[in-house]
Amino acid sequence: MSEIYLFLIMFIRLTSCQSDFNYLAFVIQWPPTLCGYSGVHCKPTINRQRFTMHGVWPGNSTGHSLKCSLPPQHSEDYVKDVWEKDVDLAKLLHDHWPTFLLTNTDEAFWMHEWKVHGYCTKQTLPAADYFHGAMRIAAKTKGLLETVRNKFLTAGIFSQYDEAAYEMSNLQKSLGKTSKKIYISCTPKNNSFAYLKDIHFCMDKTMMSFVDCPAANLDTRGCGSIYKQRKIIVPLKSIV
Numbered sequence: 184m185s186e187i188y189l190f191l192i193m194f195i196r197l198t199s200c201q202s203d204f205n206y207l208a209f210v211i212q213w214p215p216t217l218c219g220y221s222g223v224h225c226k227p228t229i230n231r232q233r234f235t236m237h238g239v240w241p242g243n244s245t246g247h248s249l250k251c252s253l254p255p256q257h258s259e260d261y262v263k264d265v266w267e268k269d270v271d272l273a274k275l276l277h278d279h280w281p282t283f284l285l286t287n288t289d290e291a292f293w294m295h296e297w298k299v300h301g302y303c304t305k306q307t308l309p310a311a312d313y314f315h316g317a318m319r320i321a322a323k324t325k326g327l328l329e330t331v332r333n334k335f336l337t338a339g340i341f342s343q344y345d346e347a348a349y350e351m352s353n354l355q356k357s358l359g360k361t362s363k364k365i366y367i368s369c370t371p372k373n374n375s376f377a378y379l380k381d382i383h384f385c386m387d388k389t390m391m392s393f394v395d396c397p398a399a400n401l402d403t404r405g406c407g408s409i410y411k412q413r414k415i416i417v418p419l420k421s422i423v
């Protein structure tokens with residue numbers, strides 16, 4: 184067997200494994216839920232009552248996030264270059280994509296997200312496009328997320344009172360401005376209630392337009408399944 188033949192097989196394997204995604208999820212998180220996890224220490228300075236970016240995650244046709252293989256060490260340098268050589272981009276990233284973990288830096292958070300999720304998209308979305316695309320979507324969704332946040336505030340939903348819990352379908356409606364199907368992920372409290380954790384907006388592979396998140400009936404995101412949904416609590420303070 185020739186070396187070229189072996190090389191081709193490896194090449195096909197690598198490419199099919201890394202580009203095999205159907206959509207990109209723009210994932211934003213609700214800090215009070217995460218800051219309430221035991222063992223998680225959040226920076227005291229962050230604005231907790233504001234949605235911020237978690238990451239951009241490629242997913243398959245059944246709504247599962249892909250796990251990327253580990254990128255080669257040298258790739259860290261060219262990924263870092265993306266924000267180190269573009270001051271305006273770095274400013275936007277710090278604003279929309281801050282870490283709230285006490286011992287983490289924003290740069291380490293972006294690098295982590297790129298390694299775990301971004302690397303699988305590199306065929307269609309080089310690192311620079313990945314980060315610029317993320318900021319384009321962050322700008323597009325900013326107004327919507329602020330509106331939703333204010334709506335929660337005026338509805339008194341930001342409370343520890345469970346009667347203020349949202350029905351999943353209502354939450355979906357509040358966020359439905361893109362008129363596309365989204366995912367909501369939760370930290371379960373018990374069989375009937377859960378805390379809002381992340382919201383996923385789905386986009387096409389080039390991060391240019393919103394698409395419906397694929398139908399996914401599995402109870403993988405902690406909010407319950409289509410058969411039995413938990414009521415969603417949006418906490419104002421860190422949950423305990």
Ligand SMILES: *[C@@H]1O[C@H](CO)[C@@H](O)[C@H](O)[C@H]1NC(C)=O
Binds near residue numbers: 245246247
């Ligand atoms: C999507 O990914 C999940 C988890 O890795 C896997 O179980 C499922 O079979 C995949 N679906 C397709 C259609 O590839």
Ligand SMILES: *[C@@H]1O[C@H](CO)[C@@H](O)[C@H](O)[C@H]1NC(C)=O
Binds near residue numbers: 376
């Ligand atoms: C589940 O959590 C809710 C909200 O805190 C609470 O009212 C309810 O009693 C809990 N149910 C069980 C079975 O623990």
